[in-house]
Amino acid sequence: MTKQTNWGGNYTYRAARWHHPHTVEEVQDVVRRSAQVRVLGTRHSFNGIADTPEDLISLKHLNRVLALDEGQQTVTVEGGVRYGELCRYLDERGWALHNLASLPHLSVAGACATGTHGSGNRSPGLAAAVTAMSLVTAGGHVTTVSREQEGASFEGMVVGLGALGVVTSLTLKVEPSYLMRQDVYEHLPLTQLIQRFDQITGSAESVSLFTDWREPHVQQVWLKRRVSPQDTFKPDAEWFGATLAQRHLHPIHHLSAAPCNQQLGIPGPWFDRLPHFRAAHTPSSGQEVQSEYVLPRTHAPAALYALSALGKRLAPVLLISEVRTISADELWLSPCYHQDSVSVHFTWHPDERAVRALLPEIERELAPFGPRPHWGKVFTLPPARLEHLYPRLPDFRRLVTTWDPGGKFRNDFLNAYVFGNSCK
Ligand SMILES: Cc1cc2nc3c(=O)[nH]c(=O)nc-3n(C[C@H](O)[C@H](O)[C@H](O)COP(=O)(O)OP(=O)(O)OC[C@H]3O[C@@H](n4cnc5c(N)ncnc54)[C@H](O)[C@@H]3O)c2cc1C
Incomplete structure:
Protein backbone atom coordinates (compact mmCIF):
# COMPACT_ATOMS: atom_id res chain seq x y z
CA MET A 1 0.00 0.00 0.00
CA THR A 2 1.34 3.47 -0.86
CA LYS A 3 2.24 5.64 2.10
CA GLN A 4 -0.72 7.55 3.51
CA THR A 5 -0.39 11.05 4.92
CA ASN A 6 -2.51 13.32 7.06
CA TRP A 7 -4.55 16.17 5.52
CA GLY A 8 -1.73 18.68 6.00
CA GLY A 9 0.77 16.39 4.27
CA ASN A 10 3.34 16.81 7.07
CA TYR A 11 2.80 13.39 8.71
CA THR A 12 3.12 9.95 7.07
CA TYR A 13 1.31 7.17 8.92
CA ARG A 14 3.41 4.13 9.81
CA ALA A 15 0.59 1.61 10.24
CA ALA A 16 1.30 -1.83 8.83
CA ARG A 17 -2.37 -2.61 8.20
CA TRP A 18 -5.37 -0.40 7.38
CA HIS A 19 -8.95 -1.46 8.09
CA HIS A 20 -12.17 0.10 6.78
CA PRO A 21 -14.94 -1.75 8.63
CA HIS A 22 -18.58 -1.37 7.59
CA THR A 23 -20.09 -2.59 10.87
CA VAL A 24 -19.40 -2.36 14.59
CA GLU A 25 -18.91 -6.17 14.59
CA GLU A 26 -16.09 -5.76 12.08
CA VAL A 27 -14.52 -3.11 14.33
CA GLN A 28 -14.76 -5.53 17.27
CA ASP A 29 -13.11 -8.24 15.19
CA VAL A 30 -10.14 -6.03 14.26
CA VAL A 31 -9.68 -4.89 17.86
CA ARG A 32 -9.83 -8.47 19.21
CA ARG A 33 -7.21 -9.70 16.76
CA SER A 34 -4.85 -6.74 17.07
CA ALA A 35 -2.04 -6.22 19.59
CA GLN A 36 -1.72 -2.48 18.84
CA VAL A 37 -4.56 -0.53 17.29
CA ARG A 38 -5.63 3.10 16.77
CA VAL A 39 -8.56 4.83 15.10
CA LEU A 40 -8.23 7.50 12.49
CA GLY A 41 -10.80 10.24 11.92
CA THR A 42 -10.53 12.54 8.91
CA ARG A 43 -6.72 12.93 9.30
CA HIS A 44 -6.83 16.62 10.19
CA SER A 45 -4.34 16.35 13.05
CA PHE A 46 -0.79 17.48 12.38
CA ASN A 47 1.14 15.06 14.56
CA GLY A 48 1.31 11.31 15.23
CA ILE A 49 -1.59 11.26 17.71
CA ALA A 50 -3.68 8.89 15.56
CA ASP A 51 -0.88 6.60 14.41
CA THR A 52 0.28 3.11 15.34
CA PRO A 53 2.87 0.73 13.90
CA GLU A 54 0.25 -2.03 13.57
CA ASP A 55 -3.52 -1.75 12.90
CA LEU A 56 -5.18 1.51 11.94
CA ILE A 57 -8.97 1.61 11.70
CA SER A 58 -10.83 4.20 9.64
CA LEU A 59 -14.54 4.57 10.41
CA LYS A 60 -15.32 6.37 7.15
CA HIS A 61 -18.00 3.76 6.29
CA LEU A 62 -19.65 4.13 9.72
CA ASN A 63 -21.02 7.56 8.98
CA ARG A 64 -24.77 7.46 9.60
CA VAL A 65 -26.86 9.64 11.85
CA LEU A 66 -28.50 7.04 14.08
CA ALA A 67 -31.21 8.94 15.99
CA LEU A 68 -32.57 12.39 16.70
CA ASP A 69 -34.35 12.59 20.04
CA GLU A 70 -36.29 15.86 19.92
CA GLY A 71 -37.65 15.39 23.45
CA GLN A 72 -34.20 15.02 24.98
CA GLN A 73 -32.69 17.44 22.41
CA THR A 74 -29.92 15.04 21.43
CA VAL A 75 -28.63 13.44 18.27
CA THR A 76 -26.70 10.16 18.06
CA VAL A 77 -24.19 9.63 15.25
CA GLU A 78 -21.77 6.93 14.20
CA GLY A 79 -18.06 7.46 14.86
CA GLY A 80 -17.18 8.30 11.25
CA VAL A 81 -19.65 11.16 10.71
CA ARG A 82 -18.25 14.54 9.68
CA TYR A 83 -19.69 17.78 11.02
CA GLY A 84 -20.70 18.88 7.50
CA GLU A 85 -22.94 15.84 7.06
CA LEU A 86 -24.42 16.08 10.55
CA CYS A 87 -25.14 19.82 10.31
CA ARG A 88 -27.18 19.46 7.13
CA TYR A 89 -29.20 16.60 8.68
CA LEU A 90 -29.89 18.64 11.83
CA ASP A 91 -30.79 21.87 10.09
CA GLU A 92 -33.25 20.12 7.77
CA ARG A 93 -35.09 19.02 10.92
CA GLY A 94 -34.90 22.38 12.70
CA TRP A 95 -31.95 21.63 15.00
CA ALA A 96 -28.40 22.89 15.45
CA LEU A 97 -25.16 22.51 17.40
CA HIS A 98 -23.86 25.17 19.79
CA ASN A 99 -20.69 25.88 17.80
CA LEU A 100 -18.39 24.55 15.07
CA ALA A 101 -14.69 24.57 14.17
CA SER A 102 -13.28 26.55 11.24
CA LEU A 103 -13.80 23.62 8.86
CA PRO A 104 -16.90 21.37 8.54
CA HIS A 105 -14.90 18.46 7.09
CA LEU A 106 -13.63 17.20 10.48
CA SER A 107 -15.04 13.99 11.98
CA VAL A 108 -17.13 14.52 15.11
CA ALA A 109 -15.28 11.75 16.99
CA GLY A 110 -11.81 13.01 16.02
CA ALA A 111 -12.60 16.62 16.84
CA CYS A 112 -14.06 15.75 20.24
CA ALA A 113 -11.16 13.39 21.03
CA THR A 114 -8.67 16.27 20.71
CA GLY A 115 -10.63 19.10 22.36
CA THR A 116 -11.37 20.97 19.12
CA HIS A 117 -13.14 24.32 19.51
CA GLY A 118 -14.70 27.22 17.66
CA SER A 119 -14.87 30.72 19.12
CA GLY A 120 -17.05 32.58 21.60
CA ASN A 121 -16.61 34.06 25.07
CA ARG A 122 -19.62 32.06 26.24
CA SER A 123 -19.19 28.98 24.06
CA PRO A 124 -17.28 25.88 25.19
CA GLY A 125 -15.39 23.50 22.87
CA LEU A 126 -17.23 21.02 20.66
CA ALA A 127 -16.74 18.08 23.04
CA ALA A 128 -18.85 19.86 25.67
CA ALA A 129 -21.92 18.78 23.65
CA VAL A 130 -21.20 15.06 24.14
CA THR A 131 -23.59 13.35 26.56
CA ALA A 132 -22.89 9.67 25.76
CA MET A 133 -20.56 7.47 23.71
CA SER A 134 -20.34 3.82 22.65
CA LEU A 135 -16.87 2.35 22.53
CA VAL A 136 -15.29 -0.88 21.37
CA THR A 137 -12.91 -1.51 24.24
CA ALA A 138 -9.55 -3.32 24.25
CA GLY A 139 -11.27 -6.68 24.80
CA GLY A 140 -13.47 -6.12 21.74
CA HIS A 141 -16.66 -5.49 23.73
CA VAL A 142 -19.10 -2.66 23.04
CA THR A 143 -19.74 -0.44 26.05
CA THR A 144 -21.94 2.63 26.29
CA VAL A 145 -20.97 5.38 28.71
CA SER A 146 -22.90 8.52 29.55
CA ARG A 147 -22.53 11.56 31.74
CA GLU A 148 -25.55 10.33 33.70
CA GLN A 149 -24.09 6.89 34.46
CA GLU A 150 -20.37 7.56 34.80
CA GLY A 151 -20.59 10.86 36.64
CA ALA A 152 -17.24 12.65 36.97
CA SER A 153 -15.14 10.08 35.10
CA PHE A 154 -17.22 10.72 31.95
CA GLU A 155 -15.53 14.14 31.90
CA GLY A 156 -12.24 12.27 31.54
CA MET A 157 -13.42 10.13 28.64
CA VAL A 158 -14.76 12.61 26.10
CA VAL A 159 -11.49 14.31 25.17
CA GLY A 160 -9.97 10.84 25.15
CA LEU A 161 -7.17 11.12 22.53
CA GLY A 162 -8.31 7.75 21.18
CA ALA A 163 -6.81 6.09 24.27
CA LEU A 164 -9.89 4.35 25.70
CA GLY A 165 -11.17 2.51 22.65
CA VAL A 166 -12.87 2.97 19.30
CA VAL A 167 -15.74 5.43 19.65
CA THR A 168 -18.41 3.91 17.39
CA SER A 169 -21.16 6.37 18.31
CA LEU A 170 -21.61 9.68 20.11
CA THR A 171 -24.70 11.43 21.45
CA LEU A 172 -24.59 15.22 21.30
CA LYS A 173 -26.76 17.96 22.77
CA VAL A 174 -28.63 19.94 20.10
CA GLU A 175 -30.61 23.18 20.20
CA PRO A 176 -33.19 24.78 17.91
CA SER A 177 -31.75 25.85 14.57
CA TYR A 178 -30.73 29.50 14.18
CA ALA A 384 6.92 17.14 31.87
CA ARG A 385 5.56 20.59 31.10
CA LEU A 386 2.22 19.15 29.96
CA GLU A 387 1.92 17.48 33.34
CA HIS A 388 1.69 20.94 34.92
CA LEU A 389 -0.46 22.44 32.21
CA TYR A 390 -3.07 19.65 32.21
CA PRO A 391 -3.76 19.10 35.93
CA ARG A 392 -5.98 16.04 35.33
CA LEU A 393 -3.34 14.05 33.39
CA PRO A 394 -2.67 11.74 36.40
CA ASP A 395 -6.42 10.98 36.62
CA PHE A 396 -6.55 10.38 32.87
CA ARG A 397 -3.62 7.93 33.11
CA ARG A 398 -5.51 5.98 35.77
CA LEU A 399 -8.65 5.97 33.63
CA VAL A 400 -6.78 4.71 30.57
CA THR A 401 -5.03 2.02 32.59
CA THR A 402 -8.40 0.77 33.84
CA TRP A 403 -9.94 0.72 30.36
CA ASP A 404 -6.91 -0.56 28.48
CA PRO A 405 -4.64 -2.34 30.98
CA GLY A 406 -2.59 -4.02 28.25
CA GLY A 407 -1.95 -0.75 26.40
CA LYS A 408 -3.52 -1.91 23.11
CA PHE A 409 -4.57 1.64 22.20
CA ARG A 410 -1.30 3.27 23.23
CA ASN A 411 1.09 4.75 20.68
CA ASP A 412 4.26 6.84 20.69
CA PHE A 413 2.30 10.06 21.18
CA LEU A 414 0.44 8.77 24.24
CA ASN A 415 3.57 7.12 25.63
CA ALA A 416 5.36 10.45 25.41
CA TYR A 417 2.70 12.94 26.46
CA VAL A 418 0.40 10.90 28.69
CA PHE A 419 2.60 8.08 30.01
CA GLY A 420 6.11 9.55 29.46
CA ASN A 421 8.75 8.64 32.03
CA SER A 422 9.27 12.30 32.71
CA CYS A 423 5.57 12.50 33.63
CA LYS A 424 5.74 9.95 36.38
C1 LIG B 1 -7.91 22.89 8.15
C2 LIG B 1 -8.02 22.56 9.61
C3 LIG B 1 -8.84 23.33 10.39
C4 LIG B 1 -8.94 23.07 11.76
N1 LIG B 1 -9.73 23.88 12.51
C5 LIG B 1 -9.75 23.71 13.84
C6 LIG B 1 -10.53 24.57 14.65
O1 LIG B 1 -11.23 25.45 14.17
N2 LIG B 1 -10.47 24.40 16.00
C7 LIG B 1 -9.69 23.44 16.58
O2 LIG B 1 -9.67 23.35 17.80
N3 LIG B 1 -8.98 22.57 15.81
C8 LIG B 1 -9.01 22.68 14.48
N4 LIG B 1 -8.29 21.81 13.72
C9 LIG B 1 -7.66 20.63 14.35
C10 LIG B 1 -8.60 19.44 14.27
O3 LIG B 1 -9.88 19.76 14.72
C11 LIG B 1 -8.11 18.26 15.13
O4 LIG B 1 -6.86 17.88 14.69
C12 LIG B 1 -9.10 17.07 15.09
O5 LIG B 1 -8.59 16.01 15.85
C13 LIG B 1 -9.32 16.60 13.71
O6 LIG B 1 -10.29 15.55 13.67
P1 LIG B 1 -10.01 14.29 12.76
O7 LIG B 1 -11.26 13.54 12.60
O8 LIG B 1 -9.28 14.66 11.55
O9 LIG B 1 -9.05 13.45 13.73
P2 LIG B 1 -7.72 12.63 13.39
O10 LIG B 1 -6.62 13.60 13.14
O11 LIG B 1 -7.98 11.64 12.34
O12 LIG B 1 -7.51 11.93 14.80
C14 LIG B 1 -7.31 12.73 15.96
C15 LIG B 1 -7.47 11.90 17.22
O13 LIG B 1 -8.82 11.48 17.35
C16 LIG B 1 -8.86 10.07 17.58
N5 LIG B 1 -10.07 9.54 16.98
C17 LIG B 1 -10.60 9.82 15.78
N6 LIG B 1 -11.72 9.12 15.60
C18 LIG B 1 -11.90 8.37 16.71
C19 LIG B 1 -12.86 7.42 17.12
N7 LIG B 1 -13.91 7.10 16.35
N8 LIG B 1 -12.70 6.83 18.32
C20 LIG B 1 -11.66 7.13 19.13
N9 LIG B 1 -10.73 8.02 18.78
C21 LIG B 1 -10.85 8.64 17.59
C22 LIG B 1 -7.60 9.54 16.89
O14 LIG B 1 -7.23 8.29 17.40
C23 LIG B 1 -6.61 10.62 17.24
O15 LIG B 1 -6.11 10.41 18.53
C24 LIG B 1 -8.20 22.00 12.34
C25 LIG B 1 -7.39 21.20 11.53
C26 LIG B 1 -7.32 21.47 10.17
C27 LIG B 1 -6.46 20.62 9.30
Missing part, protein backbone atom coordinates in the same frame (compact mmCIF):
# COMPACT_ATOMS: atom_id res chain seq x y z
CA LEU A 179 -29.60 32.00 11.57
CA MET A 180 -26.33 33.90 11.68
CA ARG A 181 -24.68 36.77 9.87
CA GLN A 182 -21.00 37.38 9.44
CA ASP A 183 -19.43 40.85 9.30
CA VAL A 184 -15.74 41.44 8.78
CA TYR A 185 -13.69 44.43 9.89
CA GLU A 186 -10.21 45.27 8.67
CA HIS A 187 -7.22 46.80 10.45
CA LEU A 188 -8.17 46.69 14.11
CA PRO A 189 -5.39 48.55 15.98
CA LEU A 190 -3.52 46.18 18.32
CA THR A 191 -3.63 48.82 21.05
CA GLN A 192 -7.45 48.72 20.93
CA LEU A 193 -7.47 44.93 21.07
CA ILE A 194 -5.10 44.80 24.00
CA GLN A 195 -6.97 47.48 25.95
CA ARG A 196 -10.50 46.23 25.22
CA PHE A 197 -10.03 42.53 24.62
CA ASP A 198 -13.13 41.28 26.48
CA GLN A 199 -15.37 43.92 24.95
CA ILE A 200 -14.16 43.12 21.44
CA THR A 201 -14.37 39.32 21.77
CA GLY A 202 -17.75 39.71 23.49
CA SER A 203 -19.19 41.71 20.57
CA ALA A 204 -20.70 38.66 18.85
CA GLU A 205 -21.41 34.97 19.55
CA SER A 206 -18.19 34.04 17.73
CA VAL A 207 -15.24 36.35 17.11
CA SER A 208 -12.07 35.45 15.18
CA LEU A 209 -9.08 37.76 14.93
CA PHE A 210 -6.66 37.15 12.06
CA THR A 211 -3.15 38.62 12.13
CA ASP A 212 0.35 37.93 10.81
CA TRP A 213 1.82 39.92 13.73
CA ARG A 214 3.80 42.10 11.29
CA GLU A 215 1.81 45.31 11.67
CA PRO A 216 0.51 47.06 14.78
CA HIS A 217 -3.01 45.99 13.83
CA VAL A 218 -5.06 42.82 13.43
CA GLN A 219 -5.76 42.45 9.71
CA GLN A 220 -9.29 41.04 9.99
CA VAL A 221 -11.95 40.55 12.66
CA TRP A 222 -14.74 38.11 11.79
CA LEU A 223 -17.90 38.69 13.83
CA LYS A 224 -20.55 35.96 13.71
CA ARG A 225 -23.87 36.95 15.24
CA ARG A 226 -27.11 35.06 15.73
CA VAL A 227 -29.95 36.94 14.03
CA SER A 228 -33.70 36.67 13.57
CA PRO A 229 -35.21 36.27 10.08
CA GLN A 230 -36.26 39.95 10.30
CA ASP A 231 -32.69 41.06 11.01
CA THR A 232 -32.26 44.82 10.73
CA PHE A 233 -28.82 45.09 12.35
CA LYS A 234 -26.62 47.69 10.65
CA PRO A 235 -22.95 47.40 11.59
CA ASP A 236 -21.03 50.63 12.13
CA ALA A 237 -18.69 51.61 9.29
CA GLU A 238 -15.96 52.08 11.91
CA TRP A 239 -15.57 49.95 15.03
CA PHE A 240 -12.80 50.28 17.63
CA GLY A 241 -10.73 51.99 14.90
CA ALA A 242 -11.31 49.14 12.38
CA THR A 243 -13.14 49.54 9.05
CA LEU A 244 -16.10 47.47 7.86
CA ALA A 245 -15.09 45.32 4.86
CA GLN A 246 -17.09 45.91 1.68
CA ARG A 247 -16.17 42.64 -0.08
CA HIS A 248 -15.74 39.00 0.85
CA LEU A 249 -12.29 38.24 2.29
CA HIS A 250 -10.11 35.17 2.85
CA PRO A 251 -8.24 35.19 6.18
CA ILE A 252 -5.02 35.14 4.12
CA HIS A 253 -5.58 38.46 2.45
CA HIS A 254 -4.21 37.75 -1.04
CA LEU A 255 -6.19 34.49 -1.49
CA SER A 256 -9.58 34.24 -3.19
CA ALA A 257 -12.54 34.26 -0.80
CA ALA A 258 -14.36 31.65 -2.94
CA PRO A 259 -13.87 28.82 -0.38
CA CYS A 260 -15.13 31.03 2.48
CA ASN A 261 -18.66 31.20 3.84
CA GLN A 262 -20.67 34.32 3.03
CA GLN A 263 -19.80 37.54 4.85
CA LEU A 264 -21.12 41.12 4.32
CA GLY A 265 -23.84 40.54 6.92
CA ILE A 266 -25.88 38.21 4.70
CA PRO A 267 -27.97 36.01 7.01
CA GLY A 268 -27.68 32.27 6.54
CA PRO A 269 -27.99 28.98 8.41
CA TRP A 270 -25.71 28.54 11.46
CA PHE A 271 -23.64 25.79 9.78
CA ASP A 272 -22.90 28.08 6.79
CA ARG A 273 -21.61 30.88 9.01
CA LEU A 274 -19.86 29.35 12.05
CA PRO A 275 -17.10 27.58 10.06
CA HIS A 276 -14.94 29.94 8.03
CA PHE A 277 -14.89 27.58 5.05
CA ARG A 278 -17.71 26.13 2.96
CA ALA A 279 -18.71 22.50 3.33
CA ALA A 280 -19.06 22.30 -0.47
CA HIS A 281 -15.45 23.35 -0.93
CA THR A 282 -13.49 20.11 -0.58
CA PRO A 283 -9.88 20.86 0.19
CA SER A 284 -7.82 17.76 -0.68
CA SER A 285 -4.56 18.41 1.09
CA GLY A 286 -3.73 21.55 2.97
CA GLN A 287 0.04 21.67 2.47
CA GLU A 288 0.34 23.49 5.76
CA VAL A 289 1.25 22.88 9.37
CA GLN A 290 -0.67 24.20 12.36
CA SER A 291 0.12 24.94 16.01
CA GLU A 292 -2.17 26.31 18.71
CA TYR A 293 -1.88 27.25 22.37
CA VAL A 294 -4.75 27.86 24.77
CA LEU A 295 -4.30 30.11 27.82
CA PRO A 296 -6.45 31.67 30.53
CA ARG A 297 -8.37 34.55 28.94
CA THR A 298 -7.29 36.97 31.63
CA HIS A 299 -3.77 36.71 30.17
CA ALA A 300 -4.89 37.59 26.63
CA PRO A 301 -3.71 41.23 26.59
CA ALA A 302 -0.24 40.42 27.98
CA ALA A 303 0.15 37.34 25.78
CA LEU A 304 -0.85 39.21 22.61
CA TYR A 305 1.56 41.99 23.47
CA ALA A 306 4.36 39.45 23.98
CA LEU A 307 3.62 37.73 20.65
CA SER A 308 3.48 41.00 18.73
CA ALA A 309 7.16 41.48 19.61
CA LEU A 310 7.94 38.24 17.71
CA GLY A 311 6.37 39.45 14.44
CA LYS A 312 9.60 39.58 12.41
CA ARG A 313 10.74 36.14 13.65
CA LEU A 314 7.40 34.54 12.69
CA ALA A 315 7.09 36.19 9.28
CA PRO A 316 9.19 33.78 7.13
CA VAL A 317 7.19 30.71 8.24
CA LEU A 318 3.76 32.07 9.09
CA LEU A 319 0.77 32.08 6.74
CA ILE A 320 -1.71 33.49 9.27
CA SER A 321 -2.54 33.50 12.97
CA GLU A 322 -6.02 33.34 14.48
CA VAL A 323 -7.01 34.40 17.99
CA ARG A 324 -10.28 33.03 19.42
CA THR A 325 -11.94 32.70 22.82
CA ILE A 326 -13.55 29.62 24.38
CA SER A 327 -15.43 29.25 27.64
CA ALA A 328 -14.38 26.91 30.44
CA ASP A 329 -15.49 23.27 30.58
CA GLU A 330 -15.17 20.25 32.87
CA LEU A 331 -13.44 17.87 30.45
CA TRP A 332 -10.17 16.70 31.98
CA LEU A 333 -7.97 16.93 28.90
CA SER A 334 -9.74 19.85 27.30
CA PRO A 335 -7.37 22.81 26.85
CA CYS A 336 -10.18 24.87 28.41
CA TYR A 337 -10.52 22.69 31.52
CA HIS A 338 -11.66 24.99 34.34
CA GLN A 339 -10.56 28.16 32.56
CA ASP A 340 -12.23 30.70 30.30
CA SER A 341 -9.66 30.72 27.55
CA VAL A 342 -8.05 32.50 24.65
CA SER A 343 -6.44 30.43 21.90
CA VAL A 344 -3.63 31.58 19.66
CA HIS A 345 -3.44 29.57 16.46
CA PHE A 346 -0.70 29.57 13.79
CA THR A 347 -1.08 28.28 10.23
CA TRP A 348 2.46 27.72 8.98
CA HIS A 349 4.06 27.16 5.59
CA PRO A 350 4.61 23.41 5.11
CA ASP A 351 8.16 23.50 6.49
CA GLU A 352 7.94 21.54 9.72
CA ARG A 353 11.66 21.80 10.45
CA ALA A 354 11.51 25.60 10.41
CA VAL A 355 8.30 25.50 12.45
CA ARG A 356 9.84 23.25 15.09
CA ALA A 357 12.87 25.53 15.27
CA LEU A 358 10.62 28.52 15.94
CA LEU A 359 8.08 27.00 18.33
CA PRO A 360 10.37 27.06 21.41
CA GLU A 361 10.58 30.85 21.04
CA ILE A 362 6.80 31.14 20.99
CA GLU A 363 6.46 28.71 23.86
CA ARG A 364 9.03 30.74 25.84
CA GLU A 365 7.08 33.96 25.25
CA LEU A 366 3.84 32.28 26.29
CA ALA A 367 5.35 30.34 29.22
CA PRO A 368 4.32 32.86 31.90
CA PHE A 369 0.70 32.44 30.79
CA GLY A 370 0.43 28.63 30.99
CA PRO A 371 -0.03 27.70 27.30
CA ARG A 372 -1.86 24.38 26.87
CA PRO A 373 -1.03 22.99 23.41
CA HIS A 374 -3.80 21.75 21.10
CA TRP A 375 -3.51 17.92 21.13
CA GLY A 376 -3.89 17.66 17.36
CA LYS A 377 -1.29 20.23 16.31
CA VAL A 378 2.50 20.61 16.35
CA PHE A 379 4.18 21.72 19.57
CA THR A 380 7.61 21.27 21.16
CA LEU A 381 6.75 21.60 24.86
CA PRO A 382 8.28 18.66 26.77
CA PRO A 383 5.98 16.03 28.36
